[in-house]
Amino acid sequence: MNTILNINHLKKVFQKKEVIKNLSFQLNQGEILCLLGPNGAGKSTTINILSGVLEDDGGNVLYYGRDIRTCSKEFQKHLGFVPQDLALYEDLSAQDNVHFFGSLYGLKKEELKERTKESLEFAGLWDRRKDKVKTFSGGMKRRLNIACAITHHPEIIIMDEPTVGIDPQSRNHILNSIRELREKGMTVLYTTHYMEEVEEISTRIIIMDHGRILAEGTKESLKEELETQKRYLLSVENLENFSAKGFYKIEGVEEVSAKEGIIEIATLKNVENLDFIIGEAVRQGLKISHLSCENTSLEMVFLNLTGRTLRD
Numbered sequence: 074m075n076t077i078l079n080i081n082h083l084k085k086v087f088q089k090k091e092v093i094k095n096l097s098f099q100l101n102q103g104e105i106l107c108l109l110g111p112n113g114a115g116k117s118t119t120i121n122i123l124s125g126v127l128e129d130d131g132g133n134v135l136y137y138g139r140d141i142r143t144c145s146k147e148f149q150k151h152l153g154f155v156p157q158d159l160a161l162y163e164d165l166s167a168q169d170n171v172h173f174f175g176s177l178y179g180l181k182k183e184e185l186k187e188r189t190k191e192s193l194e195f196a197g198l199w200d201r202r203k204d205k206v207k208t209f210s211g212g213m214k215r216r217l218n219i220a221c222a223i224t225h226h227p228e229i230i231i232m233d234e235p236t237v238g239i240d241p242q243s244r245n246h247i248l249n250s251i252r253e254l255r256e257k258g259m260t261v262l263y264t265t266h267y268m269e270e271v272e273e274i275s276t277r278i279i280i281m282d283h284g285r286i287l288a289e290g291t292k293e294s295l296k297e298e299l300e301t302q303k304r305y306l307l308s309v310e311n312l313e314n315f316s317a318k319g320f321y322k323i324e325g326v327e328e329v330s331a332k333e334g335i336i337e338i339a340t341l342k343n344v345e346n347l348d349f350i351i352g353e354a355v356r357q358g359l360k361i362s363h364l365s366c367e368n369t370s371l372e373m374v375f376l377n378l379t380g381r382t383l384r385d
C-alpha cells in the first residue's frame with residue numbers, strides 16, 4: 074500500500090483548549106477515507122490543517138515523506154480542497170467560476186477550456202454553465218464547488234461535509250461522483266457525520282471525537298471488532314402469550330422487547346443460544362412465522378464508542 078500522507082502527532086489549540094490531540098493516521102493511495110465524528114469532533118480543524126488553511130500547533134504532515142511546510146507549493150498543486158463553506162463567486166457564471174479556479178492552478182488556454190468543460194460535465198452542470206451561481210440551488214452550488222476543486226486533476230481530494238443540507242438527488246450525484254473520482258485514480262479524504270454515506274462510499278473509516286481517534290478500520294472490520302451484540306427478530310402470530318421473563322433466563326440475552334407482532338432479543342454476539350431462544354418460544358406456545366438475525370449497525374458501533382449519536 075502506497076502512503077501519500079502521513080499525519081503525525083498533530084495538535085491544535087484554540088483559546089487554550091486542545092481540540093486536536095496527538096492525532097496520527099495515514100492516507101493511502103486509491104482509498105476513500107472517511108473521517109466520521111459528531112459536531113465539534115475536530116474533523117474540519119484536521120483537514121483545514123492538511124489543506125493549509127490553518128497552522129498546526131504541533132506534529133507534522135508528510136507528503137511522500139516530505140513535510141508539507143517545506144513543499145507547500147508542490148503539495149498544493151496535487152491537492153483539491155472542497156471546503157465546508159462554499160467558495161464560489163455568486164455573480165459569476167458556473168463556467169467562469171471553474172475557469173477562475175482552474176487558472177489559479179496554472180491551467181491555460183485550450184487545456185483550461187477543455188478541463189472546465191470536463192469538470193462541469195462531471196458535476197452535471199454543463200447545461201447551466203452560463204447561468205450565474207446565485208440562481209443555483211444549494212445542491213448545484215455544492216456540485217460546482219467540487220467541479221472547481223478537480224479541474225486541475227489533483228491526486229488527493231479533500232472534502233469537508235460536501236452534502237450538508239442538500240436535496241437527495243444532488244447528494245446521490247455527489248456520492249456517485251466521489252466513487253467515480255476514485256475510479257479515475259484520485260484518493261479521497263472525506264468528512265461527514267452521516268453514517269449512511271460512510272456505509273455507501275468509504276473504503277476505510279476513522280471514527281473521531283474530542284480531537285482523538287477512537288477507532289479505525291473498514292466498515293466490516295469495525296463492526297467485527299466493536300460489535301458486542303446481535304439481534305434476533307421473531308415474528309409471532311400470538312404475541313399475547315409472550316413473556317419476557319423466560320427469555321432473560323437464557324445465557325447471553327441482554328434485552329428483550331416486543332411490539333407489533335415482533336419479539337426483539339439482543340444477545341451477546343459470542344454466545345450460541347438460538348436453540349434455547351426457540352425452545353423458550355415453543356414453551357410459551359408462541360407461533361413463530363419468521364426468524365431473522367441482525368448484526369449491530371455501524372451507528373450502534375459509533376454510539377458505543379462515543380456515547381453520542383451522530384446528529385447530536
Ligand SMILES: Nc1ncnc2c1ncn2[C@@H]1O[C@H](COP(=O)(O)OP(=O)(O)OP(=O)(O)O)[C@@H](O)[C@H]1O
Nearest residue numbers: 087088092110111112113114115116117118119266
Ligand atoms: N476558529 C476557532 N476558534 C475557536 N474554537 C474553534 C475554532 N474552530 C473550531 N473550534 C473548536 O474546535 C473544536 C473542533 O471543531 P471542528 O469544526 O474541527 O469540528 P468538526 O468535527 O468539524 O465539527 P462539525 O461537524 O460541526 O463541522 C470545536 O470544539 C470547535 O468549537
